[in-house]
Amino acid sequence: MGRIVVVGAGIIGAAITRELARDGHDVTVVERSAAASGTSGRGEGNILVSDKGPGPELDLARFSRSLWPTVARELREELGESFPAIEFEPKGxxxxxxxxxxxxxxxxxxxxxxxxxxxxxxxxxxxxxxxxxxxxxxxxxxxxxxEDAQIQPVVATEAFLRSARLAGARVLTGHEVIGAVLDSAGALAGVDVRSRDGVTRSFPADAVVNAAGPWGAAVSEVLGAAIPVxxxxxxxxxxxxxxxxxxxxxxxxxxxxxxxxxxxxxxxxxxxxxxxxxxxxxxxxxxxxxxxxxxxxxxxxxxxxxxxxxxxxxxxxxxxxxxxxxxxxMPDHVPVIGEDPRLPGLWHANGQEGAGIGLATGTAALLAALIAGRTPPVDAAPFSVSRAGLAPFLAEVAA
Structure with a gap:
């Protein structure tokens, strides 16, 4: 069990938080605005395999799609009939x-x-x-x-966060990451966070997950390992x-x-x-x-x-x-999921573009497996920040 800070309370961050909390980790989500206030609240709720050609993103999409019926049932059972339905609809x-x-x-x-x-x-x-x-x-x-399906993404995000809270996670909205806490070896050991009322505090962590969506470039830059999202x-x-x-x-x-x-x-x-x-x-x-x-x-x-x-x-x-x-x-059209070798302790879950709703379940399962050292449910190598296809774009943001 480790201390983990997840940056971003959109559907990707929310699904990851739930998965990690259910794995027994001590998880804190920090979100500078409100849950689902960014990409997740501005989409159509798509869970698609139809728009992806053969390759790693399609593999992740098919795996994610296989998880959604179980996740939808679990959320209904955990949260009860009083919580709004996520409206999972496998309509094709x-x-x-x-x-x-x-x-x-x-x-x-x-x-x-x-x-x-x-x-x-x-x-x-x-x-x-x-x-x-x-x-x-x-x-x-x-x-x-x-196999194509749809959900209500704002409700689904809130449901993931509510389930994560039941598993012990903390969700802090109105909190912005403003700096990195490094250990003596230069690894990421936490984040400095400023609340909406101006209070600054540090959160120690064994892992920090950048799930800030299109704002993930700014977060990664603040932490010291920029990605080209x-x-x-x-x-x-x-x-x-x-x-x-x-x-x-x-x-x-x-x-x-x-x-x-x-x-x-x-x-x-x-x-x-x-x-x-x-x-x-x-x-x-x-x-x-x-x-x-x-x-x-x-x-x-x-x-x-x-x-x-x-x-x-x-x-x-x-x-x-x-x-x-x-x-x-992401300029090479593949999400970044996994630890950043340039800054040990920093993990990314970013770059899903318009597929983030559908990929949330698979991304969460993949990242949780990698953090725990388990065999990943799909091949993780194509999503690595060190993949060859991303190298030119990493060089641009590092320049």
């Missing part, structure tokens, strides 16, 4: 192409995923319409992904409530390309899904603009236009609001 996904040019790449991508063990069922236009009766008639190819801004539109007419997570074939792109410029694709409350969420956009968060009518118009191409009935829907958030983008 449908990816469609609406152009002749888009069909072949979509089918090839699905074939590659099937070779990696993903359920990616090619369906004809009639079957696609049976799955989504209000879908456009302009479908040229469609893939059904039964960057904020990638995304916008989501929310309609007023309506009878359910979208039954899966539905997106166009351009979405995968936007996820995998390294461009800093604005990219949009159509992503449409309903919530349990009857609203419809419409995305998706990606752009690297730092932490600028101004409202953009251009992005709203582009998202609405593309959503209507998928579901024509949305042309008469009313938008209730839009919101934006920052996703933790």
């Amino acid at each position: 996904g449908l990816v469609v192409s609406t152009t002749a040019a888009g069909a072949a790449p979509l089918l090839a991508f699905a074939a590659a995923q099937r070779s990696a063990g993903v359920r990616a069922d090619v369906v004809d236009a009639a079957t696609a319409k049976s799955l989504e009766p209000h879908l456009t008639d302009a479908t040229t190819a469609a893939i059904h992904y039964p 960057r904020p990638r801004r995304g916008v989501v539109l929310v309609t007023t409530r309506m009878p359910h007419r979208v039954f899966h997570k539905v997106y166009d074939a351009d979405y995968v390309g936007a996820v995998e792109s390294s461009s800093a410029d604005l990219q949009t694709s159509s992503v449409v899904e309903s919530t349990a409350s009857g609203t419809v969420l419409i995305g998706s956009s990606r752009e690297q603009v730092g932490f600028r968060d101004e409202f953009s009518t251009r992005i709203v118009a582009e998202l609405a236009r593309k959503a209507i191409l998928l579901f024509p009935f949305l042309s008469s829907a009313s938008l209730m609001r839009s919101y934006s958030g920052f996703r933790p983008y």
Whole structure:
């Protein structure tokens, strides 16, 4: 059993805190704002395997997806009926192409995923319409992904933290990490933290976990081992409530390309899904603009236009609001999970970008196993901060 400080109370930090506390560690979470106040409170709650090609992130996504039903049941049993449901909904996904040019790449991508063990069922236009009766008639190819799911991410984050508290963890909101405590050998032995009312104190730790999402670059720099995580801004539109007419997570074939792109410029694709409350969420956009968060009518118009191409009935829907958030983008498109060899005692769980909700369970299990010295549930090497693909970007932030 060790003393561990987790920095960040988003869904990644919350899931890690729960896992570590249940492992018997003495865990304290420090969060400069409020729980789920960053990326986790600004997303759609996606738990996806459909948007990832073969590789380490897909392996982690499939493992994470396998854990979610058990985690959802455990949280309900631990917290009781009085705690809001996390709304785990294994509703599946449908990816469609609406152009002749888009069909072949979509089918090839699905074939590659099937070779990696993903359920990616090619369906004809009639079957696609049976799955989504209000879908456009302009479908040229469609893939059904039964494993895709959704949760309510803010409630899930709070549920992880409540469960962690029951296991003995402490959650300190309004506390910002401002410095590192080093031992005589130069290893990280704790953090200096300043509370919202200006009180500074030190927290000794055998391990410090950087789970600060897009703010993880600043945290890692303060601690002395910078990582190149960057904020990638995304916008989501929310309609007023309506009878359910979208039954899966539905997106166009351009979405995968936007996820995998390294461009800093604005990219949009159509992503449409309903919530349990009857609203419809419409995305998706990606752009690297730092932490600028101004409202953009251009992005709203582009998202609405593309959503209507998928579901024509949305042309008469009313938008209730839009919101934006920052996703933790890693330039080689692979999360960083594990101990930092440049600063023993510092552990990272960062860079999941828009996949953080779905990857939370697997990330927590992987990190807990590594900290405890157990055999990891998936290969941890591809997520190491010392991997070859990340080296050029580490050199940039260290310069």
